Every structure is written in C-alpha cells, then in structure tokens.
Amino acid sequence: xxxxxxxxxxxxxxxxxxxxxxxxxxxxxxxxxxxxxxxxxxxxxxxxxxxxxxxxxxxxxxxxxxxxxxxxxxxxxxxxxxxxxxxxxxxxxxxxxxxxxxxxxxxxxxxxxxxxxxxxxxxxxxxxxxxxxxxxxxxxxxxxxxxxxxxxxxxxxxxxxxxxxxxxxxxxxxxxxxxxxxxxxxxxxxxxxxxxxxxxxxxxxxxxxxxxxxxxxxxxxxxxxxxxxxxxxxxxxxxxxxxxxxxxxxxxxxxxxxxxxxxxxxxxxxxxxxxxxxxxxxxxxxxxxxxxxxxxxxxxxxxxxxxxxxxxxxxxxxxxxxxxxxxxxxxxxxxxxxxxxxxxxxxxxxxxxxxxxxxxxxxxxxxxxxxxxxxxxxxxxxxxxxxxxxxxxxxxxxxxxxxxxxxxxxx
Numbered sequence: 001x002x003x004x005x006x007x008x009x010x011x012x013x014x015x016x017x018x019x020x021x022x023x024x025x026x027x028x029x030x031x032x033x034x035x036x037x038x039x040x041x042x043x044x045x046x047x048x049x050x051x052x053x054x055x056x057x058x059x060x061x062x063x064x065x066x067x068x069x070x071x072x073x074x075x076x077x078x079x080x081x082x083x084x085x086x087x088x089x090x091x092x093x094x095x096x097x098x099x100x101x102x103x104x105x106x107x108x109x110x111x112x113x114x115x116x117x118x119x120x121x122x123x124x125x126x127x128x129x130x131x132x133x134x135x136x137x138x139x140x141x142x143x144x145x146x147x148x149x150x151x152x153x154x155x156x157x158x159x160x161x162x163x164x165x166x167x168x169x170x171x172x173x174x175x176x177x178x179x180x181x182x183x184x185x186x187x188x189x190x191x192x193x194x195x196x197x198x199x200x201x202x203x204x205x206x207x208x209x210x211x212x213x214x215x216x217x218x219x220x221x222x223x224x225x226x227x228x229x230x231x232x233x234x235x236x237x238x239x240x241x242x243x244x245x246x247x248x249x250x251x252x253x254x255x256x257x258x259x260x261x262x263x264x265x266x267x268x269x270x271x272x273x274x275x276x277x278x279x280x281x282x283x284x285x286x287x288x289x290x291x292x293x294x295x296x297x298x299x300x301x302x303x304x305x306x307x308x309x310x311x312x313x314x315x316x317x318x319x320x321x322x323x324x325x326x327x328x329x330x331x332x333x334x335x336x337x338x339x340x341x342x343x344x345x346x347x348x349x350x351x352x353x354x355x356x357x358x359x360x361x362x363x364x365x366x367x368x369x370x371x372x373x374x375x376x377x378x379x380x381x382x383x384x385x386x387x388x389x390x391x392x393x394x395x396x397x398x399x400x401x402x403x404x405x406x407x408x409x410x411x
Contacts, residue, residue: 011281013391014314014349020276021290021319026297028325029180029249036168039160041221042178043325050153050171053144058109062139065122065129066113067100069136076132078125085110100129109140116140147171157327159221161411179325181223185244186214188229189237189256189265190303208305208377209254216312217252219410220320230265232256237268245272245294250323252316255303265300269293281391283348284374285311297323307374310351310386313409331409333388333402339365342395353379354387354403366403385409 012020031045060066067079082099085091091110095101100117101110109116116139123130147153153171154164160178168176193207194200207229217224225248230240237256244251256265269275269291278289278300284307289300299316301308318329337359352368359365366387369379386409388402395401 011279011286011348014280014282017280017288017290018315018318021299021315022322022329024290024297025319025322026249028323029182031177032180033175033177036165036174036176039168039176039178040162040165042160042176042181043221044154044156044158044160045177045179045325046156048153048155048168048171048173048176050147050149050151051173052171053149054146054170055141055143057143059141060103060105060107060109060116060139061141062116062118063104064119064139065100065117065131066095066103066109067115067117067131067134068095068097068113069115069134069138071098072131072133074133076130078128078130081127081129083110100131114140155327157325159321159324159326181221182250182320182324183225183248184217184222184320185225185227185248185251186210186217187227187240187244187251187253189232189253190229191232193229193255209301209303209308212305212309212377213252213254213301213312216309216317216410217320220317221324222320230256232264234264234267237264238271241268241272241293241298245296249296250320251293251296251298252301253298254301254308256300269298269300273298280311280315281348282311282314283346283350284372285315285351286348288315302374304374305377306353306380309377309380313386313404313406314351317409331404333404335400336403337363337365337398338387338395338401339367339397340395341397342389342393345392345394346389347391349391350389351386351404352389353383355382355384356403366401 071079079098079100082101083091084102085107086104087106090108091101095110095112103116114136115134117131117134121132188207188210192204194204196206214224214226227240227244230237253265266275272294273292275289275291279286280288284304285302287302288311291298301311321329339357352372354366354368356364357367368387369382371379385403385405388404389395
C-alpha cells in the first residue's frame with residue numbers, strides 16, 4: 001500500500017496490517033551452532049531428530065521394589081529380596097521367580113521384572129518383602145515411550161524455552177543449530193525527550209519509550225542496538241536512519257509518525273526508502289507506520305507511551321518473531337466474562353488495560369483500569385493483559401470478552 005491511502009485518512013484493520021507485515025517479513029538471519037546451554041530464546045534453524053531413545057531403557061518411576069506381577073497372588077504375597085539397584089547402576093543378575101529387588105527412581109529395571117511397587121505399599125520383614133497385587137507395567141517408564149530414537153524431537157522455527165533446552169540436554173545434544181539473533185535498531189524521535197536522571201527544562205519529558213521498548217525487544221530474543229534520540233530535523237533523521245540501516249536487520253522507531261509539522265521522520269523514510277501505511281484501526285496507536293530504509297524493514301511506533309507499548313505487543317511482536325524464523329507467531333486470546341460494560345461503539349479495535357479478578361462463582365473475569373489514556377503507563381503496570389473490544393462492539397457485564405495475557409505477549 002502506498003502513502004496515498006494514508007493521506008486519504010483510511011484506517012487499516014489490525015489483522016490486515018499484521019497479515020501484510022508477515023507477508024513482507026524478511027528471511028531469518030544466517031544460522032550458527034551454539035551450545036545448548038546458551039540457546040535460550042534462540043530459534044531452531046532445522047528439525048532435530050532424537051539420537052537416542054527417551055528413556056534409554058525401561059526404568060523405575062518410583063522408589064520401591066521391582067518384580068514380576070505374575071508372581072503375586074490376587075491378595076498379595078511375599079517375595080524374596082534378591083538385590084538392590086540405585087540410579088546410575090544396573091542389576092548384575094536377572095530377577096528369578098518369586099524374587100524382588102529394591103529399586104530407586106530412574107534405575108534400570110532388572111531383566112525379568114515388569115512392574116515396580118512403591119515402597120510405601122510394601123512391608124519389609126528382613127529378606128522377605130510383602131507386596132500388594134499389581135498390574136504388569138505399573139510404575140515403569142518404558143524405553144522410548146517419550147521419544148523414540150530417530151523421531152522428531154523439536155521442529156525448526158521453535159523458539160527455545162527452558163523446557164526445550166532441558167529436552168535437548170536429555171537427548172545428549174550439546175550444540176544446536178539456530179538462527180543468529182536478529183539485530184534491531186531502536187531509535188526515538190523528539191526534541192522534548194531527555195534521559196532519566198537529567199534535568200528537565202520546560203516542555204521536556206523523560207524518554208520512557210526507549211526503556212520500555214528495549215526491554216520488550218530483549219524479551220523477544222533480539223539483539224537490541226540502541227541509537228538514542230534523533231532531533232526533529234530532516235537531515236539528522238536521514239543520517240541516523242542511514243547509519244542504522246547499514247548496521248542492523250530491522251529498524252524500530254518511536255515518535256515522529258503523527259501529522260505534526262515537526263515530525264520529519266516520515267519524510268526521511270520516503271527519501272531513503274518507502275512508507276507503506278501509517279494509520280491503523282487500533283486504539284491506542286493509530287499513527288503506526290511500516291516501510292523500509294535502504295532495503296531494511298522499518299516500523300514506526302507512535303510516541304505516546306501506552307500506544308507505543310500496545311502497538312509493539314500486538315503488531316510488532318509477530319513480525320519480529322517471523323523475522324527471527326519463528327513459525328507460530330499468533331497469540332491466542334481467552335474468552336472470559338467481562339466485569340464491566342462497554343456502551344460506546346468505536347471505529348477502531350480497542351486494547352484496554354485489564355486484569356483478571358475472581359468473580360462470584362470463582363471464575364476469572366476481566367476488570368478494566370479506570371484510566372485508558374494512550375499517554376499513561378501506570379494502567380499497564382496495574383494490568384495483567386489486554387481486553388480486546390472489536391470495532392463497533394458493545395459489551396454487557398457478564399458477556400464474554402477476549403483477553404490477551406501480558407505473560408504471553410512479552411515472550
């Protein structure tokens with residue numbers, strides 16, 4: 001889409017904007033081998049097939065006694081103690097008829113055994129152990145029951161969390177092939193912006209977007225390159241964008257995409273590349289732009305802090321994940337009862353700062369913060385996530401509303 005659509009004042013639906021962004025996402029960065037211990041947050045570049053069975057052998061799921069279930073009568077009975085197997089060791093002989101072996105969690109089952117009885121269900125009389133009746137296979141982890149050797153362990157495009165690192169380690173994989181971390185340039189625009197700790201002159205404010213967006217980007221696993229604040233001058237904007245595009249994979253700016261006469265960012269982008277759209281049917285966050293600078297994707301966020309936060313969470317996040325090679329980038333919303341009424345129709349989809357509270361029946365319901373200004377971050381700090389009110393939608397108290405969790409959006 002070219003800038004003429006923006007100039008006519010048309011609003012792009014949020015879902016359509018995300019689809020267009022994803023369609024123009026660049027291919028992921030080059031691949032590299034990294035140690036599994038250092039791969040947290042990285043994206044798998046190829047499918048991984050298990051080199052081993054998990055578990056590697058039949059083993060005990062409990063501390064107890066290994067036996068053959070068929071050796072026990074229907075009312076339970078006594079078996080002779082024939083040995084002891086700890087985790088990390090193995091039985092030196094097979095289990096004979098009428099015998100049992102003391103076994104500990106994770107220890108391999110001795111040959112001839114098919115069942116483990118938890119120790120608390122047994123009675124010990126010296127070398128005679130009374131065991132209750134058991135079904136064959138109880139409390140036994142079978143070889144390969146989690147993953148068989150040669151089976152798909154993890155698919156390409158998966159962003160690695162703690163549990164994936166644990167699974168890779170369980171399969172004995174010391175290294176993994178991932179995409180290089182995406183280098184994202186972060187730029188702020190505005191003569192009024194100052195850093196926390198600096199004195200403020202009249203009309204100046206502290207740069208909250210720089211810190212909020214940098215933290216979001218780090219949570220999404222990208223390599224953040226902070227280029228500071230651009231002055232509201234065309235030449236300065238042009239020079240800063242030229243440098244950033246030569247060093248990064250993607251550019252993200254905040255501020256400078258509204259209709260103000262002092263916002264020179266859009267003009268600099270047009271001279272260096274293109275602007276595709278910059279007005280979305282989203283509240284907060286209508287002035288959002290997408291384009292490219294010297295062949296590198298660029299996304300321009302609004303300057304208001306809550307608007308920048310929410311448009312980053314909703315629109316930028318899926319694009320950045322896809323640019324990192326992530327396959328699944330959609331965040332699923334849950335539908336929960338609303339502890340509020342919404343009686344005013346709106347032309348834009350609204351993302352309202354909300355938290356989950358217990359209802360009368362104990363079910364979670366969605367409660368709104370009383371202040372939803374696009375300039376205030378305090379409501380987002382109070383909130384657990386975002387309540388989504390669709391365009392022209394009215395909501396009755398107790399009706400279902402979509403809720404997006406910050407815990408999901410911020411990873």
